[in-house]
Amino acid sequence: MATCIVPVPADSPFSIHNLPYGVFRPSASAAPRPGIAIGDHVLDLSAIATAGLFNGPLLSSSCCFSETTLNSFMAMGRPAWKEARATVQQLLSGEVPTLQDNSDLKKRALIPMNEVKMEVPAAIGDYTDFFCSEHHTKNCSKIFRGEFALPPNWLHLPVAYHGRASSVVVSGTDITRPMGQSFPPTPDGKTPPYFGPSRRLDYELEMAFFVGPGCELGDRVTIENAYDHIFGLVLMNDWSARDIQFWEAQPLGPFLGKSFGTSISPWIVTLEALEPFKCDAPKQDPPCLPYLTEPFRFTFDIPLEVAIKPVGDEKKSVTCRTNFKYLYWTMAQQLTHHTINGCNLRTGDLLASGTISGPDRDSLACLLEQTSNGQEEFTLEHGGVRKYLEDGDEVIFSGCCKGDGFTVGFGTCSGFVERFARLLLV
Amino acid sequence: MATCIVPVPADSPFSIHNLPYGVFRPSASAAPRPGIAIGDHVLDLSAIATAGLFNGPLLSSSCCFSETTLNSFMAMGRPAWKEARATVQQLLSGEVPTLQDNSDLKKRALIPMNEVKMEVPAAIGDYTDFFCSEHHTKNCSKIFRGEFALPPNWLHLPVAYHGRASSVVVSGTDITRPMGQSFPPTPDGKTPPYFGPSRRLDYELEMAFFVGPGCELGDRVTIENAYDHIFGLVLMNDWSARDIQFWEAQPLGPFLGKSFGTSISPWIVTLEALEPFKCDAPKQDPPCLPYLTEPFRFTFDIPLEVAIKPVGDEKKSVTCRTNFKYLYWTMAQQLTHHTINGCNLRTGDLLASGTISGPDRDSLACLLEQTSNGQEEFTLEHGGVRKYLEDGDEVIFSGCCKGDGFTVGFGTCSGFVERFARLLLV
Ligand SMILES: [Ca+2]
Ligand SMILES: [Ca+2]
Ligand SMILES: [Mg+2]
Ligand SMILES: [Mg+2]
Ligand code: NI
Numbered sequence: 001m002a003t004c005i006v007p008v009p010a011d012s013p014f015s016i017h018n019l020p021y022g023v024f025r026p027s028a029s030a031a032p033r034p035g036i037a038i039g040d041h042v043l044d045l046s047a048i049a050t051a052g053l054f055n056g057p058l059l060s061s062s063c064c065f066s067e068t069t070l071n072s073f074m075a076m077g078r079p080a081w082k083e084a085r086a087t088v089q090q091l092l093s094g095e096v097p098t099l100q101d102n103s104d105l106k107k108r109a110l111i112p113m114n115e116v117k118m119e120v121p122a123a124i125g126d127y128t129d130f131f132c133s134e135h136h137t138k139n140c141s142k143i144f145r146g147e148f149a150l151p152p153n154w155l156h157l158p159v160a161y162h163g164r165a166s167s168v169v170v171s172g173t174d175i176t177r178p179m180g181q182s183f184p185p186t187p188d189g190k191t192p193p194y195f196g197p198s199r200r201l202d203y204e205l206e207m208a209f210f211v212g213p214g215c216e217l218g219d220r221v222t223i224e225n226a227y228d229h230i231f232g233l234v235l236m237n238d239w240s241a242r243d244i245q246f247w248e249a250q251p252l253g254p255f256l257g258k259s260f261g262t263s264i265s266p267w268i269v270t271l272e273a274l275e276p277f278k279c280d281a282p283k284q285d286p287p288c289l290p291y292l293t294e295p296f297r298f299t300f301d302i303p304l305e306v307a308i309k310p311v312g313d314e315k316k317s318v319t320c321r322t323n324f325k326y327l328y329w330t331m332a333q334q335l336t337h338h339t340i341n342g343c344n345l346r347t348g349d350l351l352a353s354g355t356i357s358g359p360d361r362d363s364l365a366c367l368l369e370q371t372s373n374g375q376e377e378f379t380l381e382h383g384g385v386r387k388y389l390e391d392g393d394e395v396i397f398s399g400c401c402k403g404d405g406f407t408v409g410f411g412t413c414s415g416f417v418e419r420f421a422r423l424l425l426v
Numbered sequence: 427m428a429t430c431i432v433p434v435p436a437d438s439p440f441s442i443h444n445l446p447y448g449v450f451r452p453s454a455s456a457a458p459r460p461g462i463a464i465g466d467h468v469l470d471l472s473a474i475a476t477a478g479l480f481n482g483p484l485l486s487s488s489c490c491f492s493e494t495t496l497n498s499f500m501a502m503g504r505p506a507w508k509e510a511r512a513t514v515q516q517l518l519s520g521e522v523p524t525l526q527d528n529s530d531l532k533k534r535a536l537i538p539m540n541e542v543k544m545e546v547p548a549a550i551g552d553y554t555d556f557f558c559s560e561h562h563t564k565n566c567s568k569i570f571r572g573e574f575a576l577p578p579n580w581l582h583l584p585v586a587y588h589g590r591a592s593s594v595v596v597s598g599t600d601i602t603r604p605m606g607q608s609f610p611p612t613p614d615g616k617t618p619p620y621f622g623p624s625r626r627l628d629y630e631l632e633m634a635f636f637v638g639p640g641c642e643l644g645d646r647v648t649i650e651n652a653y654d655h656i657f658g659l660v661l662m663n664d665w666s667a668r669d670i671q672f673w674e675a676q677p678l679g680p681f682l683g684k685s686f687g688t689s690i691s692p693w694i695v696t697l698e699a700l701e702p703f704k705c706d707a708p709k710q711d712p713p714c715l716p717y718l719t720e721p722f723r724f725t726f727d728i729p730l731e732v733a734i735k736p737v738g739d740e741k742k743s744v745t746c747r748t749n750f751k752y753l754y755w756t757m758a759q760q761l762t763h764h765t766i767n768g769c770n771l772r773t774g775d776l777l778a779s780g781t782i783s784g785p786d787r788d789s790l791a792c793l794l795e796q797t798s799n800g801q802e803e804f805t806l807e808h809g810g811v812r813k814y815l816e817d818g819d820e821v822i823f824s825g826c827c828k829g830d831g832f833t834v835g836f837g838t839c840s841g842f843v844e845r846f847a848r849l850l851l852v
Contacts, residue, residue, distance in 0.1 A: 341605060
């Protein structure tokens with residue numbers, strides 16, 4: 001299976017072992033459609049489906065690849081996902097020659113990646129942001145309350161809040177520095193709050209997963225079945241305006257300090273592709289409640305990286321190296337906890353991990369932690385310092401699993417910080 | 427305009443002055459479609475549209491009333507809303523005899539309300555819950571922190587959090603007492619949390635509005651234009667499991683304590699219908715920032731009521747009488763603030779007011795306030811006491827504006843508390 005009818009560069013995150021799903025337009029005016037990344041190309045799944053090459057029992061009669069989002073495919077569940085993966089691996093390896101031998105179809109169905117425009121891959125009904133890193137939680141506590149502590153609930157449940165679904169955007173979308181209120185310059189109770197463009201714009205390196213089959217209101221997903229509801233993962237930047245966030249968040253949590261934009265990488269890497277990278281999850285002490293106790297607890301070893309590329313600079317400076325495996329609460333625990341009260345999940349819902357900080361100085365996954373909320377400067381490896389993000393900074397997340405002779409990568413999740421401009425008044 | 431070709435009982439909330447929009451099924455197996463409530467009947471707008479009776483310039487070529495939600499109609503904006511209202515008022519008053527004289531169409535298009543099944547009227551992209559009552563905020567502060575105080579941000583911005591859109595249900599849907607974690611019985615840091623059905627289930631009387639035309643990411647709705655983006659209002663019960671909520675909410679706000687269900691009344695009362703009930707909004711001191719300062723500040727005088735009907739009881743006991751006009755922050759301020767950071771709004775988004783408590787003991791709009799978080803008992807007028815809701819309680823909200831000889835009402839928003847049952851495991 002190492003061979004592929006499409007050339008795959010050695011450093012490509014999109015080998016035949018990966019086969020991540022996305023939604024793309026072949027040109028700006030064309031309709032969005034599902035695709036799979038392979039090397040420097042995108043395989044147009046609508047073309048493959050129209051040509052009748054999805055001939056397995058579950059997909060041969062399905063229209064899921066003729067739609068403009070992946071929702072219908074995601075709703076079909078793991079048997080259909082496995083069937084699609086097997087079919088595409090056979091076609092791309094040449095094991096089944098139907099695609100290889102059809103030069104016309106090959107030309108139509110394999111589009112250079114640099115020609116396509118990527119879209120948000122699913123209609124996202126609700127987006128939830130968790131807070132699963134023990135290191136991130138303790139570091140935030142230290143910064144704001146002076147001690148490395150966890151809230152009393154933290155070891156018993158994966159803390160989370162509802163995020164804004166409308167402003168989830170795909171990697172490459174510019175992020176405009178948001179306008180808003182923050183703490184008054186003089187805390188006398190009379191001076192009005194600061195009002196203007198955020199002065200503490202930050203990134204948060206996270207990963208997020210898409211819900212496949214959902215559950216009805218009143219249902220509850222057991223921990224044993226949780227992974228059957230998880231389609232795959234993306235990188236996520238939960239852009240955060242710290243000044244807006246901290247002023248507004250009492251007593252009901254983050255709101256406008258987050259909702260101006262949340263970027264995700266365009267390619268959803270499936271659990272099937274991540275299977276070789278399973279590893280132990282952190283031991284939980286105290287033991288969690290039975291409904292969150294996993295019969296076989298595991299997570300995934302996904303090395304992650306943040307880089308900042310200031311405007312005009314040739315090189316990007318890596319600012320963080322961390323790993324998905326540091327998270328204290330697993331995806332299964334997040335999903336199961338989300339439904340313990342009977343809350344329904346819908347196909348396409350996005351559940352994010354929270355900032356993935358690790359144990360080291362190197363693995364702090366937001367500038368809030370890296371600069372103690374702007375009290376210290378962070379030195380970029382190729383010159384310059386940052387307290388928070390500056391206009392023109394490009395923030396680039398990447399994640400890549402290296403197997404024995406093969407790679408399963410996420411590509412990048414990036415965004416430019418645009419100078420605040422007077423917003424269009426409507 | 428007071429005459430109507432359909433008999434309207436004197437006490438009906440749905441006079442010809444009202445004409446609220448909803449989505450209904452004429453029978454359980456029929457497709458959902460838009461309708462207008464008139465007396466004890468529902469006017470099927472899909473039938474009126476198919477018959478060509480929407481003959482104005484904006485609606486004659488639109489398919490908006492053939493859809494299963496009101497989103498397309500809501501997206502068209504106020505000129506289309508005014509046109510639809512004028513057409514329906516002419517048809518129902520007999521001023522235009524097309525409907526009156528067509529007995530076949532009348533029979534098809536006017537369906538007894540007790541035969542239809544109501545649905546959530548719009549596809550809700552995101553649901554936001556504000557915290558706009560000064561009395562509610564101060565009472566909560568008193569209960570939890572011992573003093574009637576406002577957070578430092580409260581007089582400067584309408585505090586809000588993102589809610590769960592998937593579990594917004596229509597009035598009449600049973601609410602199952604949710605399962606979840608709450609504070610450990612012994613706060614020694616070692617005893618595990620309580621786990622089981624919520625023991626502090628509460629209602630919150632709120633109102634919510636639907637967004638008509640939205641705005642793009644990066645746009646900002648000015649305070650002058652805010653009402654152009656507001657289609658109409660419903661009653662809302664933000665069911666709250668206080669024990670789950672208070673345990674989980676540190677530091678990121680409410681999550682599972684709210685997301686098990688949020689009920690809305692089925693009929694959206696438009697701003698056109700509420701026009702006669704405009705009144706002054708509370709004076710704001712200190713003055714708010716310019717972006718929130720309204721050129722003509724007003725709100726609406728909407729008397730509201732909560733009643734509890736215990737299972738088996740004949741009578742309902744009124745537990746709260748309050749008014750929408752008590753809210754410190756107006757709908758225009760809520761919507762404008764929501765977009766100040768460039769956050770996009772989509773047609774069908776739901777923005778709720780927060781618990782509408784007033785200044786009196788009578789006007790406390792949730793049991794948390796009425797019983798000081800279960801420390802006192804609340805006596806029902808027809809017998810019995812409550813600390814929090816009991817299984818079998820029906821909670822019924824109503825709201826009705828009385829004009830000079832006419833009524834514009836919201837009908838009811840109700841729900842039964844179902845005993846916790848082992849949830850279906852999926
Ligand atoms: Ca986050
Ligand atoms: Ca509420
Ligand atoms: Mg975000
Ligand atoms: Mg709710
Ligand atoms: Ni291979």
